[in-house]
Each structure stands twice: as C-alpha cells, then as structure tokens.
Amino acid sequence: MPRLLLIAFGNFFGLFVAEISLRLADYPFPKFYQLDVSRGYALRPGVEGWYRKEGISYVRINSDDLRDVEHSKTKPPNTLRIAVVGDSYAEALQVGQQNSFWALLEERLTSCVGEDLKVEVINFGVSGYGTAQELLTIRERVWSYSPDLVILAFTTGNDISDNVRELKRAADIPYFISETSARFGQLFSQFHWLSLA
Template structure:
C-alpha cells in the first residue's frame, strides 16, 4: 500500500471515528431535532408520516406524526356511527409541537364537548389537521385534497391574524415556496408555481427523502438539519428587517394591527377574506358546519398592561384588535359564526396575571400558546358548542 493510501485511510478512519463520537455524545445528552416535514405538490409541504422525536425548540413535547401525516392520534377514514367529527384546520398553533398532545386545545376540546354532551347522544371526535407554516390558502387546499376523506361534520378554521394575512400574500411572505391565490377580476386564481422552484425540486429528490428518513436513526443528521434551519431563519429574519416587514416576534407581523389604506396589506386582507369565504362555501356545499376561530398573539394577551401600552404607543394604534373587528364584520356580512379569542384571553390573562404564550425555557409572553393557553382557549371554544 502506498504512503498516500495509508494517509487517506488514516484520515477516513479518523473522520468516521470522530463522527461516531459526536453521534454517541448527542445520543447520551438526549439531543433530538426530528425531521417532521416533506414537500407536497398541492400544499407545498406536509408532515412526514411516522416521524417522531422530542421537540425542544419552544416548550417540550414528544412528537408522533400518525401514518396519515397529521399530528394527532390515528383516525379511520370511515366515521363511526353516532360520532360528530370536527376538523381543525390551522398552522403551527394547531400543530402545537410546543406541548404534549393531550394538552393541545383540540385534544382538551374533545374531552370538554363529550363531558357537556354538546351533541346529545353523539360522541364528539376532534381531528387535528394543523401544519406549521400553513396559510389560509394551504388550509383550503388541504381541506379539498385530504380532509374531506374523513367526513367531518364541522370544520373549524383556526385563524392566526399575526401571520395568516401575510402568509396569504406572495409579496408580503417574500415568495416563500408555497401555493398562493391571487385576485383576478373578482375571482381567486391558484398560483402553484412553487413546484418549479429549485428548492422544491431539490427537496422532492430521492436523496433528500433518504436523508430525512436516515435522520430518524442518526442524531448527527438531526444536528446538521438544526444548523441549516437556524442559518435560514437568521437569513430570513435579517431580510425581513431590511424590508421593514418584521414584527415584535419572529414569524409575526405588527402591521396586521393597523388598518391598511391602499397598501399591499389591504390586498393581502382582501385575498384572505376571499379565502375565508371560499372555505365557508366549500364547507357548506358539503353539508357541513363552518366556524372561524381567531387566535391570539403574545402581545395581544400579555398580562402586563404597561408593556401592551408601550407597544400600542410605538405602533401608533388605539389597540391591538383591528383584525378581530374586521373578522367579526366579515362574519356578519357573510353570515357565518366567528369566535375571537384574543379579547377573552386578555381578560383571563389580566385577571389571573397569567402568561398564555411562551415558556420559561424561551420567553414568557412570546411565541405559541403554552399549556395554560391551550386549556383556556379550549374552554372558550367549547362554550360555543356547549351553551
């Protein structure tokens, strides 16, 4: 064997040994960053069936994605006799990776509806179809493409004003690779050109899928995925700040609290309202019942009135409930039920001096609902059905 081959062998063995040691270290220290998503030609992305692992980015929970690709227990496509099925459409708030599954608002809601006999002798079965990063466009497409297979009797749209309005705009969301609808002479036209993007094609490749599956077994691949996502998040955040679209919290936009006037935000709102109404029409055409539930952001329900007042003053608005008023008016105009949780959650937060968003491991008052936030939200939604 030549000296160069010997040196190459030493380098190779040393590298493999180093990687093995890193893998053992990550295992011993309980590191987990599961690969939860795959690309989808209809919705842009979806949860990966069978994926599981600990999520500790915000809060902590062991995540298991069922074989149909939803964060929920398995549900048969065939509805059991004497069952009233409720489908929850939503984004990361409904996906709720931050808390154990049994503490999510949709899981607690099912227990409450059955305890109050909301549907008489019929058993309530609440099914979660929330996926992180979804806007209303993707939720409509998910309903059409996958959710109707389960035959829901009630469809609940869990709407997050803080990012759903932006996510429905190709301009405001900085052309993230996902499907969009655009208004054209009073109609919504689907733009699914994301399927032609290089990033989509790369992530649809067999190699990318193989790496995703291999990450279930190798922590070092999960660590590399974490680093890659961190870099992308920092780059996106930096770009949003340079474009003036970043909000108080990463992933949310402060502009939604302002009444838009002839801006891109007004167009985003109009597309959003059209999508909400189209979703209502889709549900009614199937003989099901429709309910829009508007969720909250951390600053809207922050228990410290001084912090809220400072934010309101800096933003130059009278309060943080413009989205809720607009959604209520839309419901009145289009004749569908709307529950706006933010004002009610604020009352609870102030009366109990409770943080409903955030975690001690990250930052209280920011981010997604914690377990108390999910619990109180489920109670407020439950009143709509139990009263």
C-alpha cells in the same frame, strides 16, 4: 486488544463530537416535514421524536400525516366529527398532544354530550400554513374524513402575511392571486423543483 480499544474509543469520541456539534447548531431532528406537490410541504407520516424549539414535547405524526392519533376515514356511527385546520397553533408541536386546544376541545365536548354521542376532533394543522394551503388541505384531505364541522384556526399575528407572497417570501407554496378579470380565488402555485419523487 489495545488497538481495538483505540478504534472503539475513536469512534465513540467522533460520534460524541458530532452529536454535540449538531445540538449546538440546533440541527432540527427528526425532520417532521416533507415536500408536498400541492401544498408545498406537509407533515411526514410516521415520524416521531422530541420537538425542542419553542417548548419540549414528544411528537408523533400518524400514518396519514396528521399530528394526531390514528383515525378511520369512515366516521363511526353516533359520532360528532370535527376537523381543525390551521397553522402552528393547531399543529401545536410546542406542547404535549393532550394539552393542545383540539385535544382539550374533544375532552370538554365529550363531557358535555350524553353517552349516545361520541365526539372526535381531528387535527389537520401544519405550522406556517396560510389560508391557501388550508383551503387545499380541506379540499384534498379533510372531506375524506366526512366531518360534521370544520374549524379554521386563524390568528391575525401572522396568518394575514402568510397569504401574501411578497410578505412571506416563500415562492414554493400556494397563494391566492387576483386575476385581471377581478375574479379572486384562483389558486396559483409555482414550484422550483421538477419532481418530488
């Protein structure tokens, strides 16, 4: 019995030291992001846990990799559906979901319209996204929800530099590039991995 207690105590102590070490190293758990073939990275579906970097909030990612409640892709009748696309301001991991600007927008618009119309705001925001990734999100994800309105949340604080490869220094995400024919808008993405499987 004493030997069993010693083993149990040793395991407990080892786990305790590991937990303290991970917290001191600011290990980011849970991992809210995953690789994405076209956008570089995206939110990981079904992940939930505490976010503690720039605030403390409990975060849930829905089954369609949105930081939002579950939404049907088919728009319900008599619904004004608004899609919000943006970076960390839209993703809003730093605050509780009920305090995000898009949740407050839905709440306030709902109070302004009559009972015959429902307002639904869907959040497609992902931290660090530049306009190229946001355009891909609109093309590949947003339109499948049939929104009546798309809001692009843009901040001059970092969204301009997020669109320039030399300023952001992240090679594995899409950027806009200008071709020699002076046509602007061609999307270019260079990935350093062969497979995401």
